[in-house]
Amino acid sequence: MNIVQLFISVLLYFVLFYGISFILNMILKMTWLMAYVYPVIVLWIIGRVSLFDYISEPGESFNILWQNIIGISVYDIIILGSGFIGIILAGMTIRYLRKAGYQMF
Numbered sequence: 001m002n003i004v005q006l007f008i009s010v011l012l013y014f015v016l017f018y019g020i021s022f023i024l025n026m027i028l029k030m031t032w033l034m035a036y037v038y039p040v041i042v043l044w045i046i047g048r049v050s051l052f053d054y055i056s057e058p059g060e061s062f063n064i065l066w067q068n069i070i071g072i073s074v075y076d077i078i079i080l081g082s083g084f085i086g087i088i089l090a091g092m093t094i095r096y097l098r099k100a101g102y103q104m105f
Helices: 003-028 033-047 051-056 058-070 074-099
Strands: none
Touching (some): 003 033, 003 074, 033 074, 051 058
16 A cells, blocks of 8 residues: 555545544534444454344354454554544544534534
């Protein structure tokens, strides 16, 4: 992966998860909900197994997940980390807007 692809991927994951987290925080009024859900999303992305397979074939599915976690690259960690940073910054933004008096947030 070259530096341009890494930069674009980091930017996309940051903006995507910032936006999703911001909207969910506005709708559900639970500031840190996405911070708790994000590890499950990351494991689902890394595992590359359908959610139904975790129920129907748990032994094989978790074995595939474990092998994919071991084989993750530094670039993937950076990209997925940028998504988590986006979620944290969205939570901080919502908290700031609530303290500033915006009732819809």
